Amino acid sequence: MNQFPLSDPQFWWVTLLAVAAVVLLIVKRVRQSDDQDQNGSCGGCSAK
Amino acid sequence: MAMESADATVHISLVGNPNVGKSTLFNALVGANSRISNYPGITADSVIGEFFGAQQLRIVTDLPGTYSLQLDLPEAQLCHQHLKFDGPLQSQQQNLIIVVIEAVGFPRNFQLLAQLLALGVPMAAVVTKTAEAQLRGYQIQLQALEESLGIPVFEAAEKSAMRTLDVEALIAAARIPTSVPGDPQSIDQWSSDLLAKTSLPVRPEQARRRRRRDDRLDRVLVHPIAGSLLFLLAMIIMFGSVYWMAQVPMEWIDVAFGTVGEWISTSMEDGPLRGLLVDGVIGGISGTMIFLPQILLLFFLISLLEETGYMARAAFVADRWLRPFGLPGQAFVPLLSSHACAIPGILCTRLIPDRRDRLATILVAPFLSCSARLPVYILMVGILAPANPLVAGCVFVGCYLLGALVAVGSAGLVRKTLLTGPSLPMVLELPPYRLPSIGDAARIAIDRGWTFLKNAGSVILLICIALWWLSTYPSTPEGPEIEALRVAAQAHSDPGQSQRLLDQAQSLHLRESARGSYAGQLGRWIEPVLAPIGADWQLSVAILASFAAREVFVSSLNVMVGVNAEEAAASSIARIRKSKRDDGSPLLPPAAAGGLLVFYILAMQCLPTLVVTSREAGGIRWALLQLIWMTSVAWILGVVARQWMMAAGFSG
Numbered sequence: 001m002n003q004f005p006l007s008d009p010q011f012w013w014v015t016l017l018a019v020a021a022v023v024l025l026i027v028k029r030v031r032q033s034d035d036q037d038q039n040g041s042c043g044g045c046s047a048k
Numbered sequence: 049m050a051m052e053s054a055d056a057t058v059h060i061s062l063v064g065n066p067n068v069g070k071s072t073l074f075n076a077l078v079g080a081n082s083r084i085s086n087y088p089g090i091t092a093d094s095v096i097g098e099f100f101g102a103q104q105l106r107i108v109t110d111l112p113g114t115y116s117l118q119l120d121l122p123e124a125q126l127c128h129q130h131l132k133f134d135g136p137l138q139s140q141q142q143n144l145i146i147v148v149i150e151a152v153g154f155p156r157n158f159q160l161l162a163q164l165l166a167l168g169v170p171m172a173a174v175v176t177k178t179a180e181a182q183l184r185g186y187q188i189q190l191q192a193l194e195e196s197l198g199i200p201v202f203e204a205a206e207k208s209a210m211r212t213l214d215v216e217a218l219i220a221a222a223r224i225p226t227s228v229p230g231d232p233q234s235i236d237q238w239s240s241d242l243l244a245k246t247s248l249p250v251r252p253e254q255a256r257r258r259r260r261r262d263d264r265l266d267r268v269l270v271h272p273i274a275g276s277l278l279f280l281l282a283m284i285i286m287f288g289s290v291y292w293m294a295q296v297p298m299e300w301i302d303v304a305f306g307t308v309g310e311w312i313s314t315s316m317e318d319g320p321l322r323g324l325l326v327d328g329v330i331g332g333i334s335g336t337m338i339f340l341p342q343i344l345l346l347f348f349l350i351s352l353l354e355e356t357g358y359m360a361r362a363a364f365v366a367d368r369w370l371r372p373f374g375l376p377g378q379a380f381v382p383l384l385s386s387h388a389c390a391i392p393g394i395l396c397t398r399l400i401p402d403r404r405d406r407l408a409t410i411l412v413a414p415f416l417s418c419s420a421r422l423p424v425y426i427l428m429v430g431i432l433a434p435a436n437p438l439v440a441g442c443v444f445v446g447c448y449l450l451g452a453l454v455a456v457g458s459a460g461l462v463r464k465t466l467l468t469g470p471s472l473p474m475v476l477e478l479p480p481y482r483l484p485s486i487g488d489a490a491r492i493a494i495d496r497g498w499t500f501l502k503n504a505g506s507v508i509l510l511i512c513i514a515l516w517w518l519s520t521y522p523s524t525p526e527g528p529e530i531e532a533l534r535v536a537a538q539a540h541s542d543p544g545q546s547q548r549l550l551d552q553a554q555s556l557h558l559r560e561s562a563r564g565s566y567a568g569q570l571g572r573w574i575e576p577v578l579a580p581i582g583a584d585w586q587l588s589v590a591i592l593a594s595f596a597a598r599e600v601f602v603s604s605l606n607v608m609v610g611v612n613a614e615e616a617a618a619s620s621i622a623r624i625r626k627s628k629r630d631d632g633s634p635l636l637p638p639a640a641a642g643g644l645l646v647f648y649i650l651a652m653q654c655l656p657t658l659v660v661t662s663r664e665a666g667g668i669r670w671a672l673l674q675l676i677w678m679t680s681v682a683w684i685l686g687v688v689a690r691q692w693m694m695a696a697g698f699s700g
């Protein structure tokens with residue numbers, strides 16, 4: 001078995017999803033730190 | 049206001065004494081969910097919202113409550129500044145003040161009222177809690193009030209009446225006050241005239257009985273000893289019932305996710321996509337979702353307790369205990385709020401007038417157990433006291449206690465070293481007792497639960513997907529040992545034995561893959577630092593991941609043990625409990641669970657909180673101090689706890 005199963009199309013799909021997840025995560029974090037100010041709603045945790 | 053203007057925006061400011069219901073009105077107007085509580089000083093900063101009506105945009109500002117615009121207190125200055133209406137909004141705007149007046153404690157509203165009338169801005173008044181005032185023995189004559197003040201007066205007898213208040217009529221009727229009380233000397237005269245004209249006594253006997261009852265309750269609840277014991281008892285009951293009552297629904301959710309995972313495993317072919325779906329997505333979400341019942345219960349109980357008016361009494365009791373550690377009584381509510389989340393807790397410190405008091409409170413607020421730590425507590429407590437629910441409940445309550453004790457101790461230390469100086473005395477008005485509304489508390493709980501779910505569905509899901517990839521790739525080719533096992537399995541004549549060997553080969557392969565993956569490499573790199581508190585490389589990765597969001601710990605652990613678990617989808621907590629380290633010993637033996645639990649109670653693992661600290665405290669150095677102090681205390685006490693448990697005979 002290869003380290004990265006490059007010939008398996010499923011591998012490309014999961015990699016794409018993982019990259020998308022990271023990008024979304026960064027975007028979300030950046031936006032959150034912008035609009036945290038007003039009502040004290042908080043980014044990382046589950047409460048406001 | 050029928051004025052036609054190019055810029056048809058109306059700016060509405062909600063002003064009034066503390067705890068009169070401004071935020072309740074604000075929420076009713078703009079459909080927001082600002083925090084409301086039967087405690088003065090809940091809104092600490094102006095909150096802005098907007099709504100449309102009569103083809104105009106209305107921008108509403110909910111201000112913190114204040115008794116006067118001229119006090120040397122942060123809330124008064126904030127209101128004063130806002131009502132001068134300077135700043136960029138000034139041009140072409142239509143300003144309007146809605147003064148919220150509380151019928152309970154009516155004359156206390158007069159000083160602020162007089163100052164507002166003198167501003168010469170269009171105004172309208174809303175009188176709240178009139179039904180409650182009647183129970184207390186007086187009735188407000190709204191007609192007379194309207195005539196005396198020269199501005200329209202609306203009534204909100206009950207909290208629910210806020211939602212049916214005719215806002216359009218109120219905005220249309222607002223006008224510049226005509227009767228302005230003159231200089232400060234004549235304000236006293238004006239006040240007593242106003243009171244005589246507008247307040248009528250009703251049913252005095254009933255009111256007296258009620259007052260006597262309240263006084264008696266107060267005497268017990270703020271009593272130095274009885275009050276403290278009652279407070280402790282209230283907290284134990286509250287956190288204890290969060291633990292016990294949530295067990296059953298938690299199990300349901302766990303089973304439901306397990307079933308879905310199993311169904312996907314059997315109906316999909318083996319491959320990366322199935323792995324991502326079962327271990328990454330389902331494993332990740334279920335690791336967070338099963339804590340929904342606890343979150344709901346916690347917020348439900350907190351808001352019930354807050355609405356009764358008990359918290360202000362508790363603040364008085366706490367003041368006595370906090371003062372020796374250099375924390376003011378005003379720190380009580382910020383610290384209590386931090387049990388939901390440290391960020392609103394820290395924002396709430398804006399009303400602490402003394403800078404040193406405030407800084408000390410900000411620094412220690414994140415020690416208190418926020419709801420994001422709850423999942424870790426439940427997991428670890430279940431391991432520490434698997435058979436005895438009573439002990440488990442006590443350990444759970446103990447987690448909260450430990451956080452509070454270390455917070456208070458740290459505050460004492462900070463006040464003796466970095467921030468020396470006396471604290472100001474606390475002045476706090478005791479709000480009336482009130483039967484809390486179950487519906488309101490449920491609404492708040494559901495709102496918070498929804499936020500929690502949204503978070504689980506977004507941030508946590510994303511982290512889990514990324515983590516799944518990192519703990520799956522690069523995959524390790526099968527080594528000779530595994531090869532040998534497989535060959536041996538084929539050679540075996542007994543099919544049962546042969547299957548066992550194959551399973552062994554498979555689990556060995558999974559484990560080696562996970563160890564060799566990026567996450568495994570990272571975990572093994574950081575493991576030496578975290579091993580003293582009981583973490584192996586898998587736990588180390590979960591701890592690292594939870595610096596992004598604390599509640600991701602159980603989820604990410606679930607993803608990782610899922611990737612190298614033999615069985616596909618057992619229920620998530622059971623799966624974590626059954627997982628093993630590389631040497632085949634349990635992943636979480638009791639002493640390690642204890643060490644990690646202590647670490648989690650105390651460690652600073654919340655980036656958003658650090659951002660807020662550095663902003664509120666006025667400098668990144670305070671955030672750094674917080675990070676370093678909390679994390680080192682957590683690590684040291686975690687090591688101590690684990691060593692101590694190992695010395696007591698637990699396996700570690």
Ligand SMILES: Nc1nc2c(ncn2[C@@H]2O[C@H](COP(=O)(O)OP(=O)(O)OP(=O)(O)O)[C@@H](O)[C@H]2O)c(=O)[nH]1
Pocket residue numbers: 064065066067068069070071072073083084085086087088089090091092111112113114176177178180204205206207208355
């Ligand atoms: N009986 C009754 N209670 C009300 C009414 N309006 C608000 N309350 C209650 O009064 C308390 C204070 O409400 P808030 O809206 O938080 O008051 P606030 O003026 O924003 O208070 P601060 O932000 O602390 O200045 C809460 O317990 C509300 O449930 C009302 O019309 N009648």
Ligand SMILES: [Mg+2]
Pocket residue numbers: 070071072083090091110111112113
């Ligand atoms: Mg408010």
